């Protein structure tokens with residue numbers, strides 16, 4: 001293993017570890033004092049009101065008015081926007097506590113576990129090497145359009161993940177560093193990058209799905225792959241078709257399922273849902289936000305594993321997506337069933 005690279009990656013691992021641990025600490029610190037305070041954010045209660053929005057016993061003036069203002073059910077308005085009659089939406093506070101507590105804290109843990117798991121794998125086991133020497137004989141794996149679609153998807157996803165994480169976590173580390181005004185402008189740029197790369201990502205996911213769905217249908221070799229856990233148990237690399245079972249999970253669950261959930265909820269948040277009439281209530285946006293951020297965190301964690309295996313984690317794996325060709329030794333060792341088929 002290259003020494004200078006390994007020490008650089010170790011420092012990166014350490015830096016990210018410290019920052020993620022601090023980050024989840026900061027998120028928890030923000031959440032902790034909020035627990036007993038389910039008061040609607042930004043609302044200055046009159047001194048006579050309780051923290052939960054009900055009127056204090058000592059001053060029971062207008063409790064019915066306050067209760068009807070601070071309630072989720074609709075009151076009466078004569079304009080078409082019925083939700084305008086809900087002055088204070090109590091569910092908003094629940095959403096805020098979920099977003100700035102459950103999602104930020106558990107999300108940071110999921111990302112940290114994925115990152116450190118991969119870093120540990122790299123440091124302890126190192127990259128997966130080929131057993132036989134390279135043959136020098138090239139085998140065609142992907143055409144130009146397939147590679148172009150993959151890289152558009154990868155670039156837009158990385159842009160989305162980077163800006164999305166800044167939107168979710170930026171206030172804990174970037175805002176204190178930059179100051180509120182600069183951070184506000186910076187986040188506005190991030191938000192626009194995020195909003196415009198979203199549809200590009202969706203389009204690339206759909207095209208990629210059409211290009212590769214048939215090659216990801218479960219088939220010969222998958223059961224052996226599952227039984228030996230992708231070759232981790234049993235020592236021998238299980239023979240696989242064009243894609244192995246691990247890649248198929250990434251294709252169906254990671255890219256297709258999570259990709260489409262993220263895209264669908266993203267379109268709701270962008271208010272550009274095609275072919276559908278969405279009723280834009282506050283609850284709609286809150287639910288879309290929770291679904292969007294949870295699925296995005298999960299996909300980012302999975303993408304870390306994919307990016308690792310597709311780059312520094314496995315000798316020769318990036319060649320196919322970079323050049324369109326792989327070495328015959330790599331094809332034989334990692335996708336033997338496919339290799340034998342094209343060699344017939």
Ligand code: HEM
Nearest residue numbers: 154157212243247248251255303307310311317318320321
């Ligand atoms: C810079 C980051 C990335 C690198 C280096 C990378 C690398 C690769 C490589 C080398 C392959 C081909 C593997 C093979 O020949 O069997 C591949 C396939 C694939 N990549 Fe990536 N990738 C990256 C980012 C992404 C992202 C962000 C996504 C999804 C949003 C993605 C989705 C896929 C999918 C779905 C496949 C095909 C797997 C299958 O269909 O079973 N990649 N990638």
